Amino acid sequence: MNWINTIAILVTAFLIVFLESHYRGLANLLGAQVDLLPALVVYASLNASIFTVATLSTFGGLWLDSLSANPLGISVLPLFVIGSVIHYCRDLILREQLYAQFLLGLAASAAAPLFTLLSLLGTGAEPLVNGWSLWQWLVMAFGGGVFTPVFFRMFLRLNRAFNYQPLPETSFRPDREIKRGRMPHTDY
Amino acid sequence: MDKRQYYITSGLVLLVVLVLLNLSDQKATRIKLVIGGIFLPLFGMAGSVQQLTGQVANSVTSRSTLLNQIERLQKENQELRQQLMQIQDAWRENAQLRQALSWQKRVGWTLKPAHVIGHDPANWWRTMLIDAGTGEGIRPNMAVLTAEGLVGRVTDVGSGQSRVVLAGDPNCRFSVQVQESRDAGIVAKGVIEPSASSLNRQLVNLIYVPGGSLLKPGQTVATSGDGGVFPKGIVVGHIVDVRTNDFGLNLEARVRLAVNLNRLEIVWVLTQ
Numbered sequence: 440m441n442w443i444n445t446i447a448i449l450v451t452a453f454l455i456v457f458l459e460s461h462y463r464g465l466a467n468l469l470g471a472q473v474d475l476l477p478a479l480v481v482y483a484s485l486n487a488s489i490f491t492v493a494t495l496s497t498f499g500g501l502w503l504d505s506l507s508a509n510p511l512g513i514s515v516l517p518l519f520v521i522g523s524v525i526h527y528c529r530d531l532i533l534r535e536q537l538y539a540q541f542l543l544g545l546a547a548s549a550a551a552p553l554f555t556l557l558s559l560l561g562t563g564a565e566p567l568v569n570g571w572s573l574w575q576w577l578v579m580a581f582g583g584g585v586f587t588p589v590f591f592r593m594f595l596r597l598n599r600a601f602n603y604q605p606l607p608e609t610s611f612r613p614d615r616e617i618k619r620g621r622m623p624h625t626d627y
Numbered sequence: 628m629d630k631r632q633y634y635i636t637s638g639l640v641l642l643v644v645l646v647l648l649n650l651s652d653q654k655a656t657r658i659k660l661v662i663g664g665i666f667l668p669l670f671g672m673a674g675s676v677q678q679l680t681g682q683v684a685n686s687v688t689s690r691s692t693l694l695n696q697i698e699r700l701q702k703e704n705q706e707l708r709q710q711l712m713q714i715q716d717a718w719r720e721n722a723q724l725r726q727a728l729s730w731q732k733r734v735g736w737t738l739k740p741a742h743v744i745g746h747d748p749a750n751w752w753r754t755m756l757i758d759a760g761t762g763e764g765i766r767p768n769m770a771v772l773t774a775e776g777l778v779g780r781v782t783d784v785g786s787g788q789s790r791v792v793l794a795g796d797p798n799c800r801f802s803v804q805v806q807e808s809r810d811a812g813i814v815a816k817g818v819i820e821p822s823a824s825s826l827n828r829q830l831v832n833l834i835y836v837p838g839g840s841l842l843k844p845g846q847t848v849a850t851s852g853d854g855g856v857f858p859k860g861i862v863v864g865h866i867v868d869v870r871t872n873d874f875g876l877n878l879e880a881r882v883r884l885a886v887n888l889n890r891l892e893i894v895w896v897l898t899q
């Protein structure tokens with residue numbers, strides 16, 4: 440397991456939750472706060488183990504709920520469900536493609552608040568859902584979609600900076616070795 | 628890919644979620660405050676950076692601007708002193724009259740200042756975090772306000788931070804009355820609840836106002852004191868528009884909150 444990657448993902452999740460709580464500039468402008476945790480889960484599920492996805496979902500969800508009026512633990516399951524589904528299908532996904540990253544981020548950021556809201560309604564809570572919640576949902580989905588490729592680029596650079604790079608392959612191949620010796624005699 | 632890994636991880640996550648969701652409210656709140664406490668150094672650091680930025684901005688403000696500002700503040704200070712003298716006189720008179728009528732003595736408000744350190748990251752709640760807790764004498768259900776009017780009430784209290792549920796949140800419904808109708812001798816009371824259709828955090832709904840009440844745009848809405856959480860007379864906002872409901876039995880109005888909830892930095896907690 441690449442533990443540096445796991446730690447970097449968790450630190451990013453921590454900072455994301457802090458920034459979402461502290462800075463409301465974008466939220467005041469657009470009328471909705473963009474949640475970047477689903478986008479990070481998309482990155483983690485395509486590039487890390489299922490253990491990292493579970494750790495990110497658990498800690499990210501708990502951090503988010505601790506700064507919110509959400510019941511503690513309500514955000515964990517939606518993040519994990521999204522992460523594990525993507526992780527399960529990751530061999531079929533063109534993870535290097537920008538549009539694939541954007542679409543996955545969009546879908547994950549659209550699904551996470553829906554799952555969370557359904558879970559909230561299931562627990563008997565009364566969240567503020569009105570005519571403008573659709574707009575907020577669209578902003579969250581689009582924002583998540585835009586930031587997903589950003590996470591891919593950011594972690595690529597981070598991995599390059601902190602991990603050993605694979606050595607370039609030499610052109611030497613043992614089966615292509617030229618055996619030097621007497622030339623076989625041929626009669627013409 | 629080993630499917631056993633999926634089952635084990637999913638089982639563990641599910642177990643954690645089930646345990647957390649089945650915790651009692653008190654325990655869950657305590658755990659939330661402990662986890663939220665991890666963010667306090669970051670909130671503190673961000674506050675210091677903002678303060679520093681403000682100081683830098685102040686240092687580059689021109690001398691003439693500062694002199695104008697001083698002149699304006701001195702004038703405002705004189706006006707406020709005159710108003711205070713009048714109010715003190717009225718206060719003394721009120722106390723004497725209350726004594727003469729054997730009414731309970733009116734207690735002055737004790738306010739504790741607090742910085743707003745964070746807002747609710749979820750879009751479906753309107754709450755915020757302040758940097759004052761049990762150490763500063765904060766307790767649940769205390770009213771939170773600014774000079775402009777009501778902000779909300781305290782819900783969860785930790786040692787160094789508290790959560791405030793803002794006016795306009797589904798968990799902050801309270802009784803209000805229209806000040807101008809009170810002057811006319813007829814008290815128009817109603818309940819403040821979140822707006823069902825507005826993206827604007829400043830707008831809330833005033834509902835259950837009796838049909839005969841005289842509501843007009845621009846009238847001031849203040850807390851009625853019913854319910855025991857908010858004291859009477861804290862300004863909530865101003866009426867934007869009025870409509871009739873339930874075949875004229877009730878009136879509904881949209882109220883613009885007096886406090887801009889998006890720009891809060893310092894609030895006051897009413898501790899007494």
